[in-house]
Amino acid sequence: SQQGEEDPQALSIQEGENATMNCSYKTSINNLQWYRQNSGRGLVHLILIRSNEREKHSGRLRVTLDTSKKSSSLLITASRAADTASYFCATDVGTGNQFYFGTGTSLTVIP
């Protein structure tokens, strides 16, 4: 399977703390994307990092990519209750932009 794996599977933090989740994958990628899924809602694209990039920022989000270790991390700073959701990494592989999603990290931010 080309599906990635997120770690940890579940994370619970207090509002205002930082949340870090990791993604490991198996094959070479074109790029890696992170998505958020709230309870009862669809998936929303958060941020994309290309295979030749090492770090990207978007607001309170920071993504790193280490292609030698086939891993990525997503950091959410100063978390809010509204950040409570499941977070998935998706790897873009091959020539046709097929996306393979990880197993997800369930984040709970306690007010």
Place this chain on the structure above:
Amino acid sequence: EAGVAQSPRYKIIEKRQSVAFWCNPISGHATLYWYQQILGQGPKLLIQFQNNGVVDDSQLPKDRFSAERLKGVDSTLKIQPAKLEDSAVYLCASSFLTMPPTQYFGPGTRLTVL
């Protein structure tokens, strides 16, 4: 801008029955994806269309699943006959042909097979 539309939102059927899901992508999006998301798991790509041609259907159980995208716009995904293990949320997504693409997801159809 209108998002990806899917219908129905919920469907309950008996095993061995057939079911069909409909997706209307964002206007101008050439690429359309169908995913299956089983509870507690990440979405699994079933089929990818570019305009009305199939790019990848390697994970589509072709003995029971079929999909089409007529005129390169709307798409339908069909299951016939359904099995208990098909209970899942079926997500449709679309994207422009930009590189790299960003997918926009619909709300999904929650299928329960009894």
